[in-house]
Every structure is written in C-alpha cells, then in structure tokens.
Amino acid sequence: MAQVTEQPRKWGMVIDLDLCTGCNACVTACAMENNIHYTGEDEVAYGRGLYWMRIQRYWHGEYPNVGPEFTPMLCQQCGEAPCEPVCPTYASVHSNEEQINLQVYNRCIGTRYCANNCPYHARVFNFFDYEIPAPMNAYLNPDVTVRSRGVMEKCTFCVHRLVHARIDADTQGDPSLENEVTTACAQACPTNAIMFGDLTDENSPIRTLFERSERGFQIMEELGTFPSITYLKGGGVYGGRD
Amino acid sequence: MITEPIHLALFEEDQINEAAEAISILRSQGVPDRNISVISGVPLSEHILGRPMSWSRVGLIGLVGAVAGFLAALAITYLPVLIYPLNVGRMPVFPIPTTLVVVFELTMLGLLISTLLGVFVETITPSYGPHGYDPRIAHGKIGILFTCPPEVDCESYDQLVALGAELTHNLQERKLWP
C-alpha cells in the first residue's frame, strides 16, 4: 500500500541519442524481462504490438545525405502524468516510493482513456488473451505479472527490480545496493545510450546529465508533463568534424 | 375520515364557470371547503375555481434531497481520499474544481429523486376531503365531490342541477391504488 518510505527516491533515465544506434536490443530486452507477449504479424501490422518501448525512426535529409534519427520512446514516467487523473479506478497512479507512474493491472477495467491521453503513446492494450504455448510459458519472469485481456500496460521502469533492490538494501543494511539497480533496457543497451539512476542521489552519475547537460531536452516539455526521462542530443558541444 | 355519503356533481368540460359557481353555492350553504374537492381532467388552478390554495411539500422535500445529495457528494469525494490518499498527475488530493462537478451532479440527483419521492409519498398519504372518482373525469369532465351535513341536502342539489350538473349521490369510494 501507499506508505511513504523515509527516503523517497525519484528514478530517472537519460537517453543519449548521439549514442543510440537504433539496434532495438532494448526493445527485446524489455519484452523478455517483462513477460510482454508477442502478438503476431497481423496484430503488429494493425498497431497492436505490445511494445512497452519502441524506437522511433524518422529520416532527415535527402538522398544521398539521408540518415535516420532514432528516438527510443517509452513511458516517460511523468511527474504530472496526463494518464493518471483520467483513470476512473486509480489503475494509473503515482508511486511515492519510486516517483514513477504505476499501472495496477487488476484495477484496470480497460477504458483506455489513459492511452488516449498519453502524448507519448507509451501505453499498449491487451486486446486479446494472448496465450504462450507450453512449454514456452516456462520462461515467464515470476517477478512480473502476466497481464490478462482487457487491461492496459506500459513500461514500469522495471519496478520489480527497483523493489527487489530496495528490499535487498533494507535487509542487508546497505543502501548502496539500491543504487546499482538498472532497467532491462539500460542493462542491454550496447552503447550505454540508456542510463538509469536515482535523481535524488547526489552521487548518481545521471543526475548531472539529467539536470544540467547542455545537450539535454525532454520530449514535449511544453505540455508540462515533467518527464523522468531526459534525452541528450548534440548541441552546443557538438564536437567532431563537420 | 369522512364517513358521510359522498356526492358528485359532474360538469361538462367547458362548464368551468358553472363549476366555479357550484362551488360557491355549496360554500354558501355551509359546506366547508375541506368537505369539497374538485377533480378534473386538466389542471384547473385554485384561482379559477375560487378555491383555497392547496399545499404541497414537494418543493421542501426536493430541497432536503438536494442537501442530502450535496452532503453525499462531499462525503464520497472527500472522505475516501482522506483515508487513502493517492497521487494522480500531481493533482491535490482534494481538488475543488473537479469536486464541483461531482457535487453538482449529486445535488441535482438528490433534488430530482427526492422530488419524485415527494410526489409519491404525498400521493399515497391519506388525504382529507371527500374521496371518490368517476372515470368520466378522464373525458375532461369536471367533478365536484362533496359531503354535506344532512340538513342542507335538497336545496343545494336543485341549484346544482340548475347549473347543469349531473348529480350522483352516495358515491362508492373506489380503491384506485395500489
């Protein structure tokens, strides 16, 4: 239940777009960590793939000076989340301990209002009961709920890892254990373009980047959602040639 | 309750003037207003018939309902979040603008439901005045039901008949509801 721990944290993420190669390892890592079901070709084609995270690929320039622009897009864990107040059943609430946006599956009745109201389109919906044929269901992560038909789901910042880390830190009396936790996408990212950490922690490596990087920006800042994800993209200190 | 026999003077639908006249005749003969009641197929206001204002508590009941709805709205918006505060979208736990919507709806709901209840309760509450009914009322006729002391009988009947009334004596009280 919503007890406030002594030291609430604010988990955040920094995604360096200069480093992102668009390889999609984070997408798969997220799926395998969070028991995200595959939906098949037809459903993906119709925009029903259950991607908690996806890499947006736009193009810039004209041939031959053409190139992709990759933006990993996931739930921004907004400080003022548009999805939260519109939920009639408190299925989308803010967590005090982690300062993230929770989705409570068993409270969700499937109005899908939150998904409409998410400017990042970070939410996906279980349109059907997706069944994983045995024995493939053996790999399901026991720490993560398997969602049933008719509920909304989205990136959780791997909240099960955060909770595990907090419990470990509490039981072993070593708060630093909690600082080592990372999300599945950040863990997999081959270029470390995705960095995860505690923004309340003075020593957190991402805190400076999050708050003060000259390259930093947040997506749709103008909407006042106060995302917990800062993106970095070359700006004033854009070194190198050209 | 009235135990005296009930009489009914029935006028045609366009004989409103005559009906009003009949009431004043009855009154002049010493039939008190509470022993007279007018039944009609269209609403005829007391002023038209020269009758004392009838009263109804429907408005008051409605008001009580509105207050109850208002309080219920406050209770369901305020109490649960006090017990179990949840943060959504960094809104206050008890935001006044959104509460106003709920308060408005439930106040209106309370008002309107209790108005119906008021109508219902007042309708099934036993009432004074002569009871009795004639289905021809629904044809637009105007009926004057009255009971009167035995000493004034004959005279009044003649005068009423002279006005064009169709008289029925010793009307049997019919149970119309439930």
Next chain:
Amino acid sequence: MAAETSYLTGARADLEQSELAEEHLMLDPRPREEMNQMVMEAMTTTTPVYWAWVGGLALIVAVCLFGVWGYMTATGIGITGIRRPVFWGVFIVTFVFWIGISHAGTFVSAILRVFKAEFRRPFTRAAELMTTFGLAGGAMYPLIHLGRVWTFYYMVPYPNARWLWPNMRSPLVWDFLAITTYLLSSTIYLYLPLIPDLAMARDRTTGLRHRIYRLLALGWRGTEAEWHRLRKAINIFAFAIIPVMFSVHTIVSWDFAVGVVAGWHSTIFGPYFIIGAILSGVAAVVTILFVLRSTMRNFKYFIRPEHFDALGKLLLVFSMAWAYFFFNEYLLSWYGGEEAVQRILTLHATGPSAWVWYLMLICNVAIPWLTLWNRRIRRNPLAMFFITLAINVGMYAERYTIIPLTLGHQRMPFDWGIYNPSIFEISIAIGTMAMFCLLYLLASRAIPLIPVWEVQEGQMAHSLKKVGKAHVPSVTELE
C-alpha cells in the same frame, strides 16, 4: 389569469377560421373524450407489419447487440478496429451520438415548457421517450467499450472490501454520475406528466394492462391537490433538468477536452457539444415525428405541418449556431498555431478520411441552410424527414471526426494510425439503433404517446381574438 373559456365553440365558421383550425392543433379542439379515444386507439392498434418490425428488431437486438457483445466479452475487445493510438472508436462515437440524441426530450419538453412555447404540447412525450431510450442506448456504451466489462462496478462508489474507490478526478466518473443522474431524472420527467394519462388509460382498459396502469397511475383522481403537486414537481424538474442536461453533454465533451490530446484540448468543446447535441436531438425528434405521424393511427390530427415548421426553424438556428462554434473552434485552433493541431485540422480536410469531414459539413451546414429557410420545405414532413436524417448522419460524422480521426494523428507522426471500424462494432452500433427503435415501438403501444391533458389544456388556453378585421390566435395564461 382570467378564465376565458369560450374559446372556439361559439366562433363563426368562416373561411379564415377553418384555415386557422386546419393549421393549428390548438385552434382545432376536439372533445377530450374523442381525443382520448384517438390516443387509446393509436395505442392499442397493432398490425402484422408492426409485429414484423418488432420481431425483426428484436432479432437484430439479440444478435447484433447482445450476441456480438457476448462474443466480444468472451474473446476480447480486439475484435473491434481499435488500435494504438486510436483507442476509442465507433463505440465512443455512438455513445456521444446517443447522448446527443437524448438532449431532444429535455430541450423540447423542459426548455420549451419553461419558455411556454405552445407548439411543443403534442410531442413533448415523444421527445422525452427519445431522451430516455437514447440514454438507455448510450449508457450501454461505457460498459460495452470496457476492456473488462465484468469489472465495471469498480467505477461505482460504494464501500467495498477491495479498498478500491473510484477516482473522482476522472471525467469518466463524472460521466458515470452525470449519465446516471440524467437517465434517472429524464425517466422521472417522462413519468410525472404521464400520470394523468396513465389514469386515463387505467379507466379504459381491463385485465393485465389495467392492473399495470393502475399501479403506475398512483391512484390518480385529478384532485386539485394532485394537480398542484404534479405541476410543482414538473416545474422543479423543468428548471432543474436543464442544467443537468447542459452538464451531461459538457461532461461528455470534457472526456475529450480535459485531455492533452491535440485537437481535443479546447475550452469551446462544452458549448460546441451541447449545440451539436441539441441539433442532432431536435433533428431526431423531427424524424421520429414523421414516423409516428405516418404510422400511428390518428396522429395526423396531433402532429401537423406547423410542428415541422416550428422545429425546422429551430433546426436552422441550431445549425447556424453549430457552424458558428465549428468555425470558432477551427479558427482558434488554427490561429493558436500549435503544429500538431494545425496538422490534424489539415488532415481532417485532406487526409484519407476527408470524406467524413466533408460529409459532416454537407449534412450539418449545407443541407439545412439550403432547405430550411423555405417554409414550404419546412412544412413538408417527408422532406423534413430526409433533412433531419441527414443532419444526424452529419452529426455522427462530426463525432467520428473528433474522436478516431483526431486520435489517429497526434503529435508523433511515427505513431500515427488509421482506424478501420470492424464489422463487430458496427454491428453493435446498429444493434443499439435497433434497440432504440424496438423500445420506441413497444412504448408506442404501451403508453399514450400524446399528452392528452396537455393538449387539452393548450386548446383551452387558445382562442381567436378579433383584432381589427382579422381573427388572430390568442393564448390565455392558465397557470
């Protein structure tokens, strides 16, 4: 408030007066008993065609609405066409449509009653029935569109063991409360003026029907106290239900306007939706009146071209008001210059589904403006039937433009999506339409569709007054 009762009985039957009588129901009085008989006859006459319609519609309701809904509940809402990012589709469109239709009853019956518009009298009940049945159809959609309909009661505020309480900050909870309030109050509002007519029906029927009417008539005799109480209650309702009606469609519009969705987040949505709702509601009243007039026995007496004429004028005004709001919304959104909004507005007019947008404008603006200024067209029930049908098609297109077409083109072009309604959701939409018609058909044979006492009251209040050389209709205030 003088009692001027010698209304038409003694009047000379010259040409001018007969014309007036033919024109105006209020100036063409018939004895109450005759009117009662006409209404009762209309109510009790059923033809094989009627039963065929009832059977057919019942079948459609059973298969298209409940059958498909059951199938959808069993397999998942994925059988509809919704997708990311268009999470609301035909269901919500139809929901808004029915809630809009339901504004007709309140508008005709409460607003026109408050403003003492006399032409309302014969069709207030027909309009109120639309409100109730429209709401009944519309109120199903918040349930139908749920991903997990079996947990709908999570939205109901009552103490429970789940420690779960609805979020009073959510527009959907407001919706739930507002629709509940509106459904209950409009049903009551339908019922209260019906009591005298139920008593009339009670006196003219036997058997089961009699017992039902007797129960519903609450022992109505027509005493002064009863009339007084009833009028007081009706007055309270007439005044109280108007803000409720406004709040309901405002709240429905808030479902969209409170969001950050580009193209939805607009302060004008409240009045825009209300005007749209009244436009579609009044149009639907005309449609229904045409059907009643041409199918129910004796209704040609009660429903006359004058009513189509009056409603036609209203429609023209509301169509213009709607266009005004539409232009307002468009201009300000465009002027605001937010890229996403501008893009959506452009796409509405140029995108793959632009035909919906043009359909909306043609049906809501072009058709009414080109036709309704003409008295002869307004007085032609058949023409009005088609015009109002078109207006409702246009209003459906408006909601379709606002909901799925706006959702599909939000701020991130990478995630745009085109929504294709599936056969199942269309079937459910058709199912509720059939349910509305079925309920109306059944109700038309179950309750007196004409408030006879109100008509008679009006006829008593109307008279011809000689002014100079002409006789002009005059209304006496009886209340």
Next chain:
Amino acid sequence: MKSKISRRDFLKLSGAGLATAGVLTGCGPTSRYVVRQPYSSMPEFGQTGVSTYYATTCRDCTAGCGIIVRTVEGRAIKAEGNPAHPVSRGKICQRALTAVQGLYNPDRITGPRRQARGGGSVEEIDWDQAVEVVGQALQGNAGSLAFLLGGTPDHLFDLVTELAEALGAPPPVRYSTLQMFEGRSTLIAATEAVYGTPAVPHFDMANSDVVFSFGANLLEEWLSPLAYTRQFRQFRQDAAGRRTGYLVTFEPRQSVTGGSSDLWVPVAPGSEGLVAAAIGRLAAEARGGGVPPAFAGVDVNAAAEASGVPVETLTRLAEMFATARQATALPGGNALGHANGLESAVAILTLNSLSAANPVSIIPVEEEASAPQGSLQAVQELVDRMRSGQVSTLFIHGVNPLFELPSSLGFAEALAQVPQVISFASFPDETALASDYILPDHTGLESFGYQRVQAADRPVLSAMQPVVVPLYNTRATADVLLAATQQAGAGLDYTDEVAFIQSRLRPLLDANDPDGLFRADEMPTFWAQFLQYGGWWTQSPRLEPAEASASGGSAIRPPEPLQSGQLHFIAYPNKLGDGSVANRPWIQETPDPMVTATWNSYLLIHPDTAAGLGVRTNDVVLVRSEHGELETSVYVYPAIRPDTVAMPFGQGHTELGRWAAGRGANPAVLFPPQANGAGDLAFADTRVTLSATGRRRPLALIESLDGVYGEGH
C-alpha cells in the same frame, strides 16, 4: 580468487555474488550431467523464490558473447550480458535475449527418431538404437563419411576433427552463413596477404578519430556486434560527453552502421575496393612521403566513375584519413561478397597502414583458433563429393544447408544422392526433415561446450554450460559420437563430452598464465571456475600490432556494368541472422532498426526506382535472378542506391515450426554459386530484374508510413 578454491569456498563465492549481475555458479565442480531432481531436493543454491544465475555462452552467432542466464526454480528466465566477459561486458543483443524462446520452443524435436525424408512416417527410437546407427555408420568406409558443422560450438568441431582424424575420414566441413555474409574467410585471407598471419585482426576503433567502414556493418552483424558497438561508443563520445570521431560508411544500402555514421557514401556495389585504393592513393599523396606500391597503380578518376563517388569527395575523405591521429579502415560485409572481394579486402586493409597510428593488431593465439570458417569452397567440394556418390553417411549439426546455402549450389540434389543423412538438429528445420535420422542435440542453454572468440582484444575461451536440465529426451551430440566411437571400438578415449572439454582446457591449466582470469592446480577447480566465470581469458588486453608486410595488392577489377533493367541485389543478415532463430516469436516481433518491419521479408528499393517500377511500399514484386526468383513486398527506402535493391536474410523458411514456416522469402534462391578469391560466396554480385505483380501485402511496420513519409508516401 586466483588461488585454489575448495568446494565450500566456491559455494560461499556463489552466495556472495560477483559484480552487479548476482550469483554465478557452475553446476557444481564435479557435475557432468545435469540430473533431474524433484524440487523437494533442490541443490542448496537453488532456493525457492531466489534466482540462480549461470554464466554461459550464446550460440546464436560465432562471436561468442558471454551471457548470464537467470534461472528460477529450474526454469531459464532471461539471458543477460555477462559483465565480466570481455566480449559482451554485460551487454547483449536481441538474438541472445530470445535464447529462452529457443530453449522452450514448442516445436522442438523431443527425441531421437527415424523418418522418411521429406515428411511421411516418423518412428521414435531410443538412444541405444540411435548410438548403434551412428556406430555402424562410423564403422563403415571412413572415406565416405562426411561431417557438415555450423559455426558453433567450437568444441564439437574440435571433437569431430579429432574423430575424423582418428577414423581417417575427411575433415569436417564448417559453414556459417553469418560468416559468409561478413566475409570472414576473405578477411582472414586478406589479413594473411597484408600482415602475414591468417587471423581475424582486431581493429582499434575506440581510439581512432576517423573510421572508414567499407561494408562492415559493425553495429549489427560483423565480427562481433557487441564488442564493436562498445568500441563505437568510445569512438563516438569522450568521457566528458563530447561528440568525437568521424565515421564514414561506404555501402550501397545504408545499414544500421551507415545510419549512425557521420557520412554515408553510397558506392556502387563491387567498387568498395576501388574506392579504398583511390582514397589510399590520395591520402598517401596528401600525407607526402610517397604512395605505397599497393595504391600506386590506381586511377582515381576511374575509381570515382565506377563507384559513383565524386573525386572531390574522395579527396576530402583522403585528406581526412591522412591527417587523422588514428584512422581505421574496416573491410566487411558486402564489400567482400564480390568476385573482387579478396582484392578489395586487401586494399581496404592496406589503407590502415596509412594511418598515423596503427589501428590493426592481431591476437596471439594458436593457429587453429583462427582457422577459416564458413568458406563456400569447402562446401562446394562436399557437394561435389555428395553428388558423385562418394558420401555414404552425412552428419549435419548446427547448420541448415537446404535453407542457408544458395540453391544454385545444388545441395538439395546432392543430398538425394547420399544414402544416409543423420541430423543432430534441435528443431525441425528444412535439412533435419530431409534427413533419415534426427538425433537431437541439446539446445545451447542445455549444453556444455566452449567457443573460441575471434574478435576480442585478448584470447578468450568462452564457456558453455547447461543452465537448466534438458527439457526433452535429447543428448549431446559429442556424447553420441563418443559413445558410437566406443561402440565401434575405434578412436577416442574420452569418457564423455565433459572429459573432452577438460582435455582441451588442460593446456590453459598447465600454462598457468599469470595474467589469466584464474589459475588452478587441478582440473576440477579450474573447471568450476571456467564455468562460473563463463570462460577463461586474460585480465588485460593482449594484442600484437600487425605490421603490414606485403608490398602490393593485385589490381582490383571494377564491377561489371549493369545491363539495362538489371539491379544489384544485396542480401544482408539482420536480427534473424542465418535464419535459425526465425522460430522465436520475439525476434520476429522485434522491429528492424531501419525499416521498423517485423515478421516478414521486404525488398528495400530507392524511391525513384520504385516510382519507375510503379510500386509503393507494401506492393509485391517479383524478383528474378539468373538462378531463381522470389516474391516479396516492397519497402521504399530512401537510403539505398537507385541501382540497388536489398533484402534481409533469414525468412522464407518452409519448415522450422509455427513461427518461421511460410513466412517471407529466402534470398538464397537468387544467389549465384560463384565464390570470390578467398572462397567466400560472391553473394553481392547477384543481379536481378524486378517486375510488379499488382498485388499488395502490407508489411507489419511499427511506423506510420503516412506520418514518416507523408501523405501518399
């Protein structure tokens, strides 16, 4: 941790954990076979509700990335990168992530069977019968035996090599489609030509400030995507977050690497070597001090014309290369998959010698570690033997030649000439179903083994161990072969697979390298640590700078001009690799980085070419080469040369279970059977003609075409 560790200490170590990844354990120092036990008698490290982590090595490509598999109560949950492993350093790619979907794939072959080829009757047999079948085959004429192995695992290749030697049979043939696509054999041959050592060189990209990649899709599918992506990160950004490095990619289709590069140069297919040579010449001139003989004979204008790259661009790039502190040129991918591939590779490698600081080095390992792999030439010879009836029994493991090989090679017809085909496949792929016996091996996560890493900065022997008990009635192929050999009474005296692997570890144990990750006095301790850490490697990098020895390369033949209506056709591996993982639903569902497509094949085509053909994205076209034809949907791709079309490899399975079969098209049907100078398939020399079919089959894209490309795209 370098000292001897007792079993008790070992378990303590298991509990204490290592780095951030949690606990790494072997299955216990003495265990050889993983035994099924009830949960009531779970081993002490397998506590209910607590995860156990096992280090092993991914077998989905030959890079040999160390992974850690999280298991809970005997179930493999998720593969993660091994933070200590010098290849992966805690990172992981999509294919390894979905390894558990391979392990738990419902379409696996559950036990040994005899079957009629091409479907039909299937007869379950038991392992005794299976071993007997293999034993009888081995007892026959050794000269008529043939072994066809895949790129992984290495220990099986070593064992089979030893076995073939003992039996007197021809050495096993190894083929890996992924290595074919990256031109591994060509690279090794070119390295030998330039540096005198047949090895996979190590390119120091991290410390370079200019990198020219000629076809090497290093971020997605090259020697080791993870290792080079890590280098790319260091190359791209310094510690202060400043953008550094300048990456130029020369490739006709913009790959993931091209997308992340600073300049993408769409060169004509087959002209990469010419471009490299031209740049070499211009750079040498810019730098002064004479033009190396390799570049002396290059005509810059001719190269510019053949490649479509203007001379000014070449000059600018050459100056950049010449003035860089350290400049690297990477040969790979379709640059090498041409008839002139070897010469191109030599030119590109030689370009490195113009760098101020030498970026190329070689890992000093035994020769066998760098043995050429995946060469088409060897396969060609095998096919010839098969066709001429010289093969009586063909053993196939880890490769699916009916799918992966160019159909023009005639493997299918040759296979029909082989009387007995024994497949060790875990999945019912095309070749397995065309075999007489399927004796299923364990999948990667159920197996012991090792893999030599070729693309690290130090010698690495990466360990494989089972993370779960084998799910089905499968048996390690090594054990089957050893048992059969013993039954045949000939050959090897290893008791089992583990004994063989340990014998191969013995030199490492004996060498007692002071820089080794761990040392031990006896094998059980060494073995335990080997499994626990996920392999053996040196603690610090060990590279020898490679000195260019060769004086000059031979002239590079320019590509033949296209005939009218013809287009270059380039197949490339993406997330699906060689197609063996196409049966994992999440690898299918993972979007392609550049195209965002899932679940199917597509043909990348330039907008102008598409317009000329009258097709749009999602329209189906018929692609026809001299050797075959296929149909696939078009994706109009802005970053490809107008004279080139490209298509990912890996789809088009006719078998391989519910998620792979009948999906997309296999570009292998289009390939010519020609090889380049190093014996690698000249797959990029494929030329095709396109024709619209008028049909439309929408691709499952994540993107909105309207949104990204505008209305009407």
